[in-house]
Amino acid sequence: MSDIEIARAAKKKSIQEIGTKVGIPTEHLLPYGHDKAKVSQEFINSVQDRPNGKLILVTAVNPTPAGEGKTTTTVGLGDGLNAIGKKAMICIREASLGPNFGMKGGAAGGGYAQIVPMEDMNLHFTGDFHAITSAHSLLSAMLDNHIYWGNEQQIDVRRVAWRRVVDMNDRSLRQITSSLGGVANGYPREDGFDITVASEVMAILCLSNDLKDLQKRLGDMIVAYRRDKTPVYCRDIKADGAMTVLLKDAMQPNLVQTLENNPAFVHGGPFANIAHGCNSVIATKTALKLADYVVTEAGFGADLGAEKFMDIKCRKAGLAPDAVVLVATVRALKMNGGVKKDDLGKESVDAVKKGCANLGRHIENLKQFGVSVVVAINHFVKDTDAEIQAVIDFVATQGSEAILAKHWADGSKGSADLARKVVEVVERGKSNFAPLYPDEMPLFEKIETIAKRIYRADEVIADTKVRGQLKEWEEQGYGHLPVCMAKTQYSFTTDPNRRGAPTGHSLPVREVRLSAGAGFIVVVCGDIMTMPGLPRVPSAESIYLNDDGQIEGLF
Template structure:
């Protein structure tokens, strides 16, 4: 059996010029990055500002498991299937982070015959966007430390610097560090730390900005530290928003590539969904919807994370009105949620699927709460048995749930034709009554409680003493009107990663709040979720190599 990498390397890519022409882009509106990648200039949005937006379909999933759900694969496969049904369609996805690529997850370009390509480039350095974000973030760190060294006219309290350095890798050794050692000429010693780049507020800012001017304004609003009286110090106070915008101006342009079957794909931005807002850039999604009748986009992890943030944050900021949602599930993952050990997933177990379906049910309820119609896509594996598939089909039919069995990994667009038909039918026969789950005039505590109860199914919320004080301080700083971005484990509806299925009668613990005023939300940390992941005992990087001809090996 061919691997994802084998399939991607054997794909016949169209010249990127053909993809640009397919979208109706004018010659001056895109810039080639080699033969198979391009940057799309922002003046496209000005030309199409009065053009009606196309339909937006959001792909999400049940809570992920180590068995895999294939959300990106289904996203790409659905787009290819819609193309096979003669629909004008584009894909909008996130850029992979090197941290999980080299760590445990591997790549994030889909799989099999439903991938975005060139897979190697996208999973590695691509067009350098994430490196640009890393540079801008760390430049700001250098500016802060230099400001203190040169006299500290903003009166920054060195004990209250909230801005951290970043690196696009999983490196637990950098979570807490000390900088400025070595004597008076080397700076002012202070505690610092690193986040992974995709958790940087600059990543969130870039992904939620609507224009270059908006990007600069959002960068200016970012809070980097506090004075002794606990008043915030912003980038605007330091005066570096122009320099940061300069570093990001090329990275802000969406990247254009293609799927294996030649469907245009915008790959841009990559905030994590468990510690950030988990969606590709707003500008890329809006651009795709201006250029295509259908835009198929995804949000990271399950509907309790990426989809909730897409709908409560991104859609609200960008005035996006999704037409439908696809919820991806696999029988393997349902078995895990039903209590089966990972080693036993190949064995037929209808009872475990029955128990695990409660996880899917909760996510369906969440999407319904937003007023959106949905289709459940079962991503099939070779190990799925007829009895298991029959039970799943009967469950959906008896529950009056629109569903489709897909084989897009093995068959590309042809394996998703029924899903495409279901999506078209759902979009055309159901009116989207989309509404965010909470109004912005609620207090931060009420917003947190709304997400915890209505999305996670929690019975209550418990704030630590520190989190309670932060809520009060943030309200005083006039940040209470912002939406909340919940940082939570992806593996469970609760804040306990071991509580699979559908936990009940649990309390969500809020340990800390962090202002992302530039991005336009408040980050809320639950449980023990970390903003700098670590590597597993056997990182995926151990299997990666390059042959004598320079071809990548071991990417997946």
């Protein structure tokens, strides 16, 4: 059966019953239908004095067209932990409409390791992304309106930094000219759209602890510059209060369930390139108060998602992972070993061994953060015993252990061994987590640290304009911020075609952007798009309602 058929056949329990599993009273669940609900801020406030459970991060090797199954493994591990008698919750991101109708598909897991309702999660869900788009658009409108009605802040219209957003892949909007049509429509200027998940509002919502923190961060956003290059903040436009009102409900985590009726928070969805790629801090922190084990994931491969989880989310939220699960597939390792996608069905132990260099690099990198690493081999039916054994043997040489996981086909029965290994690692208590660099390190040195220690680049190439901008931000008091690297997810380098574990490369920095509200510096490396385009044959062409009124084509 397809993922959507499996999800449709799920025997869901009422969301009130799911809430009861983790002690959320019915009166603190704000239901959206029968199978999803938001959790009230009042309840979240009431559990803050409880001890934290154990935090498990799920990350992966560099993504390939072969598929890795990071979200599927996150869900499978959560189900597995519950199946072996542990009280566990799952925390993942919400799906963006753009990739759903484009090429990537949804973000609810797969096979028998899914979160439901799958269709709702991958479409409008509880309206969080619409609220974020609306709040962002409100600021866009108020900014141009401020300029139209006299420009009290003396904004230089050539230096408006705030772009617009829409939650759809639409390349035609990347660069536009706005306010055409005459005097009544304002001052024409160059403008553009990003996808909603790339909005700083999204990043802020996912890093904020509460509504007060949210409004402060929104107010801190830089929207434009004056002629003397001093920044104009969102609070100067007086938009932060109304934006917070629009985001009031979106700040509350969404409670749903797995196919095996285990609780999951699905909340937030920042891009893992241009932002930090993790679910919300409020969801993760709340889950840690409600469960003994919390399984969460970070976007893309460990060189992007896990690094940002450690250096941005954990640093900002005061979190520390107790163990990391690194997902790999035989298929992905074969692609890293030089096998083409069409040939992945043929056994090639040599290609697996060659591709393990990518896996080994990620293991080494993760251990630099002082965390224990367990490798999950996400099983595909055409994997051979010899290929699987090659991965297990290689991981053993790296001082870690690889566990074969069959959650896609067998649900929690297939992930029980992985769950037991994670518990064993956590109970040994050897995690000694620390971010990769200190707050006080100069910004360019932070970039170099990630480039050399994570990507294994020989040098960082940046022109004097970039270096000067970093120095200027340091002088303005932003030098303590972490850096958020924006580069291709497919390689340790900025070239998406260089698979494996390349060395002898440089990291070219194209530009740097200050996300003052979110609290990080975005470092754009290589060719990164903040507004994706649709492929030649978008998934949307195959999505429709069948004769029974059911959605077909989502995956």
